[in-house]
Amino acid sequence: MPLVLELRGITKAFPGVLANDHIDLTLEEGEIHALLGENGAGKSTLMNILYGLYQPDEGQIFLRPRNRSVIPASAASRDGLVEVKIHSPNDAIAQGIGMVHQHFMLVPPLTVTENVMLGLESTRGGIFLDQRAAAQRIREISQQYGLEVDPDAYVRDLPVGVQQRVEIIKLLYREADILILDEPTAVLTPQEVDRLFSTIKNLVKQGKSIIFITHKLREVMEIADRITVLRNGRVVGTTTPARTTPAELAAMMVGRQVDLVVHKESLTPGEVVLEVKDLQVLDDRQHLAVNGVSFEVREREILGIAGVQGNGQTELVEALTGLRPVIAGEIRILGTPVTNANPRKILEKGVAHVPEDRQRDGLVLSRPVHDNLVLCTYYLPPFAKGINIQEDTIIATASRLVEEFDVRTPSVFVPASTLSGGNQQKVIVAREFSRPVKLIIAAQPTRGLDVGSIEYIHQRILQKRSEGTAVLLVSPELDEIIALSDRIAVMYRGRIMDIVPAKGVNREYLGLLMAGVEASEAAKVAPPTIGVEEVERVF
Amino acid sequence: MGEERKDTASTQTVTQGKQPAKGARKERGILIPPAWQTLLLPVLAVFTGLVIGAIVIVITDAAVVATYRNFFRAPGTALAATWHSIATAYGALLYGSLGNPREVYEGIRLYLSTGDNTLFLRAIWPITESLVAATPYIFGGLAVALGFRCGLFNIGAEGQLGIGALAAAWVGYRITNLPAFIHLPLALLAGALGGAIWAAIPGYLKAKTGAHEVVNTIMMNWISFRLSDWLLNGPMKAPGYRPITPNIEPTAALPRFFPPPIRFHAGFFLALIVAGIVYWFLFKTTLGFEIRTVGANPDAARYAGMSITRNIMLAMVLSGALAGLAGTSQVLGVDYWVGQGFTAGYGFDSIALALLGKSHPFGVVLASLLFGTLRSGATRMQSLAGIPIDIISIIQGLVIVFIAAPAIIRWLYRIRVERAEEVVLTRGWGK
Numbered sequence: 017m018p019l020v021l022e023l024r025g026i027t028k029a030f031p032g033v034l035a036n037d038h039i040d041l042t043l044e045e046g047e048i049h050a051l052l053g054e055n056g057a058g059k060s061t062l063m064n065i066l067y068g069l070y071q072p073d074e075g076q077i078f079l080r081p082r083n084r085s086v087i088p089a090s091a092a093s094r095d096g097l098v099e100v101k102i103h104s105p106n107d108a109i110a111q112g113i114g115m116v117h118q119h120f121m122l123v124p125p126l127t128v129t130e131n132v133m134l135g136l137e138s139t140r141g142g143i144f145l146d147q148r149a150a151a152q153r154i155r156e157i158s159q160q161y162g163l164e165v166d167p168d169a170y171v172r173d174l175p176v177g178v179q180q181r182v183e184i185i186k187l188l189y190r191e192a193d194i195l196i197l198d199e200p201t202a203v204l205t206p207q208e209v210d211r212l213f214s215t216i217k218n219l220v221k222q223g224k225s226i227i228f229i230t231h232k233l234r235e236v237m238e239i240a241d242r243i244t245v246l247r248n249g250r251v252v253g254t255t256t257p258a259r260t261t262p263a264e265l266a267a268m269m270v271g272r273q274v275d276l277v278v279h280k281e282s283l284t285p286g287e288v289v290l291e292v293k294d295l296q297v298l299d300d301r302q303h304l305a306v307n308g309v310s311f312e313v314r315e316r317e318i319l320g321i322a323g324v325q326g327n328g329q330t331e332l333v334e335a336l337t338g339l340r341p342v343i344a345g346e347i348r349i350l351g352t353p354v355t356n357a358n359p360r361k362i363l364e365k366g367v368a369h370v371p372e373d374r375q376r377d378g379l380v381l382s383r384p385v386h387d388n389l390v391l392c393t394y395y396l397p398p399f400a401k402g403i404n405i406q407e408d409t410i411i412a413t414a415s416r417l418v419e420e421f422d423v424r425t426p427s428v429f430v431p432a433s434t435l436s437g438g439n440q441q442k443v444i445v446a447r448e449f450s451r452p453v454k455l456i457i458a459a460q461p462t463r464g465l466d467v468g469s470i471e472y473i474h475q476r477i478l479q480k481r482s483e484g485t486a487v488l489l490v491s492p493e494l495d496e497i498i499a500l501s502d503r504i505a506v507m508y509r510g511r512i513m514d515i516v517p518a519k520g521v522n523r524e525y526l527g528l529l530m531a532g533v534e535a536s537e538a539a540k541v542a543p544p545t546i547g548v549e550e551v552e553r554v555f
Numbered sequence: 556m557g558e559e560r561k562d563t564a565s566t567q568t569v570t571q572g573k574q575p576a577k578g579a580r581k582e583r584g585i586l587i588p589p590a591w592q593t594l595l596l597p598v599l600a601v602f603t604g605l606v607i608g609a610i611v612i613v614i615t616d617a618a619v620v621a622t623y624r625n626f627f628r629a630p631g632t633a634l635a636a637t638w639h640s641i642a643t644a645y646g647a648l649l650y651g652s653l654g655n656p657r658e659v660y661e662g663i664r665l666y667l668s669t670g671d672n673t674l675f676l677r678a679i680w681p682i683t684e685s686l687v688a689a690t691p692y693i694f695g696g697l698a699v700a701l702g703f704r705c706g707l708f709n710i711g712a713e714g715q716l717g718i719g720a721l722a723a724a725w726v727g728y729r730i731t732n733l734p735a736f737i738h739l740p741l742a743l744l745a746g747a748l749g750g751a752i753w754a755a756i757p758g759y760l761k762a763k764t765g766a767h768e769v770v771n772t773i774m775m776n777w778i779s780f781r782l783s784d785w786l787l788n789g790p791m792k793a794p795g796y797r798p799i800t801p802n803i804e805p806t807a808a809l810p811r812f813f814p815p816p817i818r819f820h821a822g823f824f825l826a827l828i829v830a831g832i833v834y835w836f837l838f839k840t841t842l843g844f845e846i847r848t849v850g851a852n853p854d855a856a857r858y859a860g861m862s863i864t865r866n867i868m869l870a871m872v873l874s875g876a877l878a879g880l881a882g883t884s885q886v887l888g889v890d891y892w893v894g895q896g897f898t899a900g901y902g903f904d905s906i907a908l909a910l911l912g913k914s915h916p917f918g919v920v921l922a923s924l925l926f927g928t929l930r931s932g933a934t935r936m937q938s939l940a941g942i943p944i945d946i947i948s949i950i951q952g953l954v955i956v957f958i959a960a961p962a963i964i965r966w967l968y969r970i971r972v973e974r975a976e977e978v979v980l981t982r983g984w985g986k
Binding site for chain 2: 337339358359360361362363364369371376377378379380381382383387391392394395400403404405407
């Protein structure tokens with residue numbers, strides 16, 4: 017296949033980091049090229065350079081010319097490519113390069129058509145928007161590539177998977193030939209991932225080329241034609257799924273052998289730490305999000321809550337941590353009722369909370385790392401004497417925690433916003449796990465993290481379990497739940513469908529519960545447990 | 556659509572191969588570390604404001620404009636007239652605000668040799684007036700800055716300042732026969748309390764109902780204006796025709812250090828001390844830690860067990876108290892009575908000062924000194940150079956525009972920015 021893009025010797029340094037170090041990369045027409053690497057490996061920097069958001073310090077970008085007539089005949093070219101300078105996303109789009117960011121760039125109160133048109137409005141007579149023409153074009157694109165979406169729907173009403181489709185349509189509307197997808201599966205449910213993959217296959221079949229940024233090995237093995245692995249800003253190697261294994265890829269990414277199997281000590285659960293009885297909680301729109309949930313978590317035990325996102329897990333966790341009012345039912349921690357207690361009282365009972373949205377709830381991004389490490393304990397000795405903050409103690413403790421929890425940061429004085437996602441999460445874990453805790457409530461603790469960080473955080477959670485802590489783990493990643501939990505509860509529409517032991521659990525049974533099939537019905541189709549002993553942690 | 560595509564592609568991006576990857580557009584300019592930018596940008600903003608102010612001075616000067624009609628015949632005359640116009644204006648501004656160092660020197664010498672201090676006092680008068688003008692600015696700027704740190708936009712400093720002034724004046728004239736060391740603190744306390752109460756109302760509404768403080772503090776401003784009109788024409792009116800309060804007792808006045816007409820008073824030092832206290836409070840105490848956390852990320856603050864309601868109330872009350880002190884310092888230090896229109900926009904200028912000072916207490920002090928200097932120099936500029944005082948308002952306005960839109964300054968001076976940290980000043984409506 018002919019090349020459509022070549023990056024040669026791309027180098028970009030930021031103060032203190034060499035984000036890209038002479039990176040070479042090629043992309044063929046109709047190819048899915050996966051860019052694999054840990055957080056901070058330089059994937060995003062490289063793509064931001066290609067997309068015109070950053071300028072490289074060194075190196076060249078060669079592209080297949082969009083329109084041959086504008087290229088002087090004498091232009092030095094290689095395989096029909098010419099060198100381009102991409103100064104801005106507008107340049108990139110003009111060159112047929114489009115990017116779907118991890119965080120969507122959509123305007124929720126506008127319709128799909130309006131969002132797609134934004135910045136490229138079709139008009140009649142120069143000033144009147146021609147929405148009909150745009151909507152027509154969107155329908156054509158939908159049909160051609162199998163991207164089902166209603167052009168008149170408001171983006172705010174669309175599920176995440178469909179919003180992503182809108183982003184892709186936006187690029188196709190701008191006639192992009194090279195599509196960069198930045199961690200496109202991070203926010204999707206398993207079904208939505210399948211759907212996205214079939215879309216991607218459709219796109220390449222019709223001549224588009226895809227750069228797929230990810231850190232999930234399974235996805236890479238499933239969809240990529242070629243895989244380029246980055247580590248510390250350098251290309252470690254390029255391979256194909258046929259020639260490699262997940263274990264090998266993981267080793268290339270992390271730079272050492274990675275244990276893909278979670279080793280879990282078998283322990284006997286102790287006293288009940290968290291007891292929840294008939295809990296009812298409302299969501300923001302005053303609908304019943306948690307509808308009569310009961311369970312308990314014991315010392316040395318991990319209870320996993322599985323389920324498709326948006327089935328009341330968020331509200332459940334918020335209610336347990338005092339962030340959302342309970343309308344009925346009871347919560348007890350170590351026998352003491354804490355129903356509707358304020359968050360501080362619950363924290364002081366020995367509860368560690370790893371929040372689902374780490375940037376919104378877990379960190380103050382504009383503040384230094386050291387302040388974030390004492391966010392829940394700043395008022396207690398030794399960090400405060402009376403109302404006086406003991407800055408030296410805080411800095412010393414923070415430096416120790418950064419060391420102990422392997423947070424990669426230039427110092428404890430930089431704002432938390434400058435850390436990568438994995439390191440931000442490590443800051444939270446360091447803060448929460450270093451307090452004397454009896455119960456850990458971890459909501460999606462590894463969402464969007466890289467192999468190294470996931471491995472690390474899993475290990476920390478298991479270590480806490482061994483120390484006698486009770487753990488409530490909420491995650492939409494079934495693999496994670498099965499790998500870590502002792503018991504698994506499946507949540508669907510605010511109810512717990514069943515709680516089963518994790519050992520030898522049948523995935524199919526869990527899948528049925530997650531889709532809303534009653535336990536008794538599901539058991540007729542698939543037995544809750546089958547005899548598979550070892551669960552592989554798949555990223 | 557194809558047509559548009561072609562144009563952009565051909566004009567912008569396709570270049571010949573084998574060119575060195577240098578001189579890319581976005582890379583041009585000086586890279587200055589964010590910490591330095593925090594200092595540099597306000598300085599450049601002020602400088603740019605003065606330059607544009609100079610242009611305004613020139614084009615509003617009919618005599619100078621006239622010389623430009625003959626520019627090609629006598630360019631020297633035009634340029635000389637321009638220079639003369641600017642130099643006169645800014646010279647007067649400088650002289651009027653800071654005085655003349657030589658005169659100060661002469662004054663000291665005369666005093667030391669003969670014991671006659673009249674020349675000395677006349678020489679330091681301009682600079683003391685600048686400090687007098689800066690005093691309420693410091694308090695007011697601190698008030699708004701403290702609000703900003705908690706994510707609150709206290710536009711109500713104007714009203715809080717007025718209520719504080721009235722409260723201080725009332726204690727000042729109504730209570731008699733108290734020793735100064737009780738009366739003065741009592742009057743200061745009353746002023747702070749007045750402002751605090753006035754700010755507590757929108758603070759409470761924000762904390763309990765989410766009603767936006769911007770709307771409610773503006774409303775409270777209007778209530779305070781009408782309330783003071785009524786008080787000055789009724790219960791607090793001094794005997795006579797004018798709607799003003801009686802003079803405060805001398806025991807309630809902030810001490811002055813020089814004979815009249817020098818009005819420099821202890822309020823200035825009080826303002827500096829309070830700035831230090833606010834710094835300590837915001838950055839060295841658990842309370843300040845909470846307020847700054849609530850301001851930077853209320854969700855994380857709640858997660859960490861901080862009470863949003865309590866912090867909003869606290870920040871608002873303290874902000875109001877500081878605003879109240881701004882009015883109080885003016886009453887107890889300068890005017891000794893309160894009349895209609897007393898607040899004179901101090902509260903609104905305070906917003907500008909907090910912005911210019913980047914919501915940092917020491918930044919606010921510097922910004923206040925600058926604004927105080929400009930304000931007091933403006934009067935002299937009007938009398939000496941015939942330049943209307945309004946020119947200073949224009950310069951102040953420009954400075955604020957440049958502070959609020961630092962991109963303009965960065966563009967003007969080609970300062971490159973590499974992920975500079977942003978300070979969250981206020982949040983969206985209703986949250």
